[in-house]
Amino acid sequence: MTDVSSVSANVSPGSADASSVSANMSSVSANMIEVSGLTKAxxxxxxxxxxxxxxxxxxxxxxxxxxxxxxxxxxxxxxxGELRPTAGRIRYNGRDVTRTSRVKRSRLGIARTFQQPTVWSTLSVADNIALAAWPHSKVRGKWRRGRYRTLSEYCERYLETAGITALADRPAGALAHGERRMLDIGMALAAEPRVLLLDEPAAGLTDQGVERLLTAMRALPQEVTVIVVEHDFAFVSAVADTVTVLQDGKLLATGTPTEIAADAAVRTAYLGESGVVPDAVEEVV
Ligand SMILES: Nc1ncnc2c1ncn2[C@@H]1O[C@H](COP(=O)(O)OP(=O)(O)OP(=O)(O)O)[C@@H](O)[C@H]1O
Known part of the structure; x- marks a missing residue:
């Protein structure tokens, strides 16, 4: 079932102000996201x-x-910003956003996708991208021809990055699972985020779908900071340069994919609990 609540907060025409766009363009901190003492009970x-x-x-x-x-x-x-922490702080690009709403964080440049793709089923693929781009782009304001042209260019760009140009006129509700996922990612990218959070983007994709996803991820602008949650370690090894391992809400290990694949504590944790990753780790070791 389509859940539009997560994106609807981002697409009220005229709801964003100019500061949101300029915030995306301002200086960049070396540590894009820092969490300290972060706790959620x-x-x-x-x-x-x-x-x-x-x-x-x-x-x-x-x-x-x-x-x-x-x-x-x-x-x-x-x-x-979907959840408020019980304790601890979150800093985004040097700014404390612990108490900042998810809508404001989105305007500041944090975009995310969900385990279930969130799209407007009755709208076309291109219209979904346009709605996602609208509050974050410079095309807001009065509806003039030039602005329509700019929005069209946005749509073309992100349809292409997500590899779904051929689907532009299809209703989003008619897409296959993998296509919906790529649309969801295209919509997140259309917000021109500085931080892109992807929750299990490869889940349920065919091999061909995973290839398409990898191609799209490799095409992301280098300056975008990506944080991807994923079970498939082969996929993780293909896209990530830093891997953080959590267990019971705590940090178990962090390192390159090769370091993590060789980490005894990580292997024990997976072998003992889910068995999902060890096979994939074997391929890498
Ligand atoms: N809204 C909620 N209310 C109560 N408990 C929750 C809620 N959301 C998550 N949890 C619990 O918090 C713990 C962490 O859940 P979370 O979904 O973050 O884990 P995860 O690592 O993403 O798991 P998975 O790989 O299965 O998606 C789990 O025990 C889960 O049952």
């Missing part, structure tokens, strides 16, 4: 994230892996 007593200290450097491709229930999605939700 859910009612019922689950400590999903427990006192995390992490840094995600600007312009790098980061992966967050870990067994089921390790706190990966919760971490993304905290960074995106």
């Amino acid at each position: 859910f009612s019922g007593g689950t400590l999903a994230v427990g006192g995390l200290d992490l840094t995600f450097e600007a312009g790098r491709r980061h992966a967050v892996i870990g067994p089921n229930g390790a706190g990966k999605t919760t971490l993304l939700n905290l960074i995106a």
